[in-house]
Amino acid sequence: MASSEKYIQSKLDERKLQGNYRALSPESGLIDFCSNDYLGFARSTVLKDNIRRETASHPQSLNGATGSRLISGNSAYTEELETQIAAFHQAETGLMFNSGYDANVGLFSSLPQKGDTIICDELVHASIIDGARLSYANRYIFRHNDLESLEGKLKNAKGICYVVIESVYSMDGDTPPIAEILQLTQQYGGHLIVDEAHAVGLYAAGLVSHLNLQDKVFARLVTFGKALGCHGAIVLGSDMLREYLINFARSFIYTTAAPFHQLAAIKAAYSLLKTSSADIAQLHANIGLFKMNLCVNNAYPLLHSDSAIQCLILGDNHKAKYAAIQLQNAGLDVRAILSPTVAQGSERIRICIHAYNTSEEISLLTSTINNIIHEI
Known part of the structure; x- marks a missing residue:
């Protein structure tokens, strides 16, 4: 009978060889362009205080x-x-x-x-x-x-x-x-x-x-x-x-x-x-600023999106990982999305824009991406 450990190790080795091995990583301290915290609620001190008051009002x-x-x-x-x-x-x-x-x-x-x-x-x-x-x-x-x-x-x-x-x-x-x-x-x-x-x-x-x-x-x-x-x-x-x-x-x-x-x-x-219309408007403004400043080409297209999720297709696991590393080295938390999570040939970097990203942060992001596109 085959060993379970041998099967597990072979599958992990296969994934590493294909360049799509997954691993957990702790918080990075980099500028957030990867989380789904579009309006900044997860980091909101206002929300944290409101949660504290709500729980305190129900001591039972x-x-x-x-x-x-x-x-x-x-x-x-x-x-x-x-x-x-x-x-x-x-x-x-x-x-x-x-x-x-x-x-x-x-x-x-x-x-x-x-x-x-x-x-x-x-x-x-x-x-x-x-x-x-x-x-x-x-x-x-x-x-x-x-x-x-x-x-x-x-x-x-x-x-x-x-x-x-x-x-x-x-x-x-x-x-x-x-x-x-x-x-x-x-x-x-x-x-x-x-x-x-x-x-x-x-x-x-x-x-x-x-x-x-x-x-x-x-x-x-x-x-x-x-x-x-x-x-x-x-x-x-x-x-x-x-x-x-x-x-x-x-x-x-x-x-x-x-x-x-x-x-x-x-x-x-x-x-x-219910009171976040200004944050929602800022989110949409930041999305527009990102798209306006990005210089893409046919080789590495930006998928059409009006949402907070913006994806640059690099078409290769290794290129996507290289781009993500370069962005992280510039202080920007952007992650590569690899096959098989997405179809082979559509590997990408997935960028999430947030209401709390500053114009300076977005400018750093787009200028870094523009330079990477010319390198690869």
Whole structure:
């Protein structure tokens, strides 16, 4: 019998040889151009003070939830918070999960059944793919943002059909034609589900609400670990969907609920978001400044994106890693995104712009990138 250690070592060696070996690294102290903290909430002293006041106003709260929400981990505070969040996003109701991964796995593993169909954009998040794999539904992939490709899959759909997209794609930063996708989905009797993880904050309550399509979308996924600067997620939809997930979503049923401190942080973050129009405007101004100062060429294109996520395609793991190292040596925290996280040939540096980045920091970033492009 083969040794497990030999198998593990061979796979690690193979990954190192391919140039896509992953390793954890501690905080760097560099200028942040890689985190999802788009509005600066994770580092906000105002938010930290608000969380402290919220927790202090509930001295009876426990350190831990003590169990799943169906056993001992539920509270009136949790349910009131879900109601408040749903109202902010103009949804009927919502159900919170411990993470965005839990939310997507719970929804997609429990809702579609054998004989149903899930149709996903080819660039949806791994958590959606994993959830869909756990279902017994037929699964199809359509070309990224391609309506013709989507329609071809819709024509072959059986049972109840769910079309799944993101409103801002995490590795490309672009946005889909949501209204057109929704119309096409409804034309074939399907239901649209939108993951809004990277759109909340950029578009306040998300792109679906920004486009006034919230009443036509079947469900939305909102995470709290990006622009909101804390942790957790919520599935937004109908009261009936909420009750269904409580009864059938295993990642909700069989896990300890979030502790009070996490709930207080989420509540405080939403209160801050309601007064953050200036930060959102600054974020968009910084995105525009970055794009204006960058000198790209056809060999190394910048993907089209109006979001905080900006990606320069270098097409090779080694080039992407070299560029990231050069940027880090200049004091800029930019990371390489390598295959297999992205398709081979589309390796890149992924740059996240934030409301708190100064014009001087953005100028240093763009001038360094411009020099790297001429070197490689």
